[in-house]
Amino acid sequence: MASIEVNGVVIELDEDGFMVNPDLWNEAVAKALAPTEEVTGELTEDHWKVINYLRNYYLQFGIAPMIRKLTKETGFSLKEIYDLFPTGPAKGACKLAGLPKPTGCV
Amino acid sequence: MSAIKTIIHLETDLHPIPVTTTEPEKRVERTKQLFERMKNQCRAVVMAMENCTKCGRCAKECHVYLGTGDPDNIPAARADLMRAVYKKYFTAGGKLLGSFVGARELDDELLEKWVNYFYQCNECRRCAVFCPLGIDTAEVTIMARQILVYLGLVPKFHMSIAKQVDKTGNNMGIPKGACIDSCEFIEDEIREETGVDVKIPVDQKAEILYVPSSADFFTNFDTMVGAAKFFHAIGANWTISSEILEAGNFGLFFDHDFTMKSHNNRLVRIAKKLGVKKVVQGECGHGWRAARMYTPSLSGPVPFEITHIIEEAAAAIQRGQLKLDPSKNDDKIVTLHDPCNAVRSSNLMEEPRIVLRACVNNFVEMYPNREKNFCCGSGGGILMEEMIEWRKKVTQVKRDQVRATGANYLCAPCSICKAQFPVAFEGYEKEVPGFKIGGLMDLVGYALVLE
Ligand code: SF4
Ligand code: SF4
């Protein structure tokens, strides 16, 4: 199984590069995972808005929010989310926010 | 197990499937028992094993062979992977002459091929429509995957779904709190759009239990909106259940014995608990097959009807019960992708067309269609990340079908199809601006005039 080391902590990743233990997430982990999802350059305020929304929803409900809810609550259109996270909300954004990979018919 | 090299990730922990993993050195012996059982119980597979004339008719009907060009993906060659073992055990020639007549044990080398090629079959049954002998290679694939379960070889992706369903009752793992939060959000959105209070009851005693796909609570928002508006419009006494928020039943694809059966049992248990007279399945091709074709047969007689939301919508339209304004969909040229499991395995053929004609003014058929339609390229649950390049390849024929219609809305009333098409049609908006992939209830929802 793959892993990365962030600030001296070993973070285990599943075969798709998602965190195996979402509790170990912190902002430095998000930054370290960014290049694996085609997010280049610094994470901007807009990136953090999406990441933090996903993160907080996940901590409260144990799952990613509906994509429509994500766009509504962050004020970003789906296209804008794709501009921020080229691999999309279910993959890039969820991975950077430390959520498990959404599974099922997605 | 590491001796087996496959194109997909396998899972070693099969919980909740109650099989004890077979030690590699005991596999051949175990296989023999499994084949004996198959021979006694599965007529369709035995018929396929005994009868292929190698006429070659099926080759050009399988989109997987067309897309990959790999001769092992010809349906007859795929079935031959099982036939080799069948011959070894059950034919005089095979017993006597062995490899001279292509008969062999399921050794590691063949086992590797089994995993690789039975997980490159979409179980779409298109080959069966054209085979002069009626050989259904999808049945062979399903049986092969079931045998692989007993040998302890299951894709990680399928196992992760079986585990989620066991824990939460849906593929995505949506807990009750998130389900309620999502329903409230949908209600707010409908109110904002229409000014009408449409309720989505959760875990209530009702006449109808609606079983959506859990993907409707993630990506396919408009499908759930359409369903909620529809039930409101017909004045239904309905509910969804947070314990079975899943029309899909991946067990159909790889494990009838445990995964499919336990999902069906869950459906029966919850429908009884809620006292419903009818279970209405949402937009999911294979889930519809599992619910309709295998629920009473595997779980015993049930005290309720099992129908599909598209049948319900078509019936309501024919009764004149829906007020629809098809001009709401005038920005779309719609074509219909018939999901294989709906159209080839459980007879959902004319109903989607009745619904479409009532909801849209511009509907164009793709060719071939109905029972001759080509699969989306992800059937049989081949939605894994590691298969993405393969999924693009096997779907070329689908792109050609859709391109020829000029449609800008690809209607695919099946969650797997909806998940596959964004991969298959990557970059297609450049050809067709505004190209959209969506469901059928989505279109009903756009056209419905609520009061
Ligand atoms: S069409 Fe039928 S009989 Fe002919 S090769 Fe294919 S499976 Fe065999
Ligand atoms: S069931 Fe579909 S994918 Fe499988 S061999 Fe037949 S045509 Fe090909």
Ligand code: SF4
């Ligand atoms: S996913 Fe859709 S098109 Fe593909 S096999 Fe299933 S029902 Fe058929």
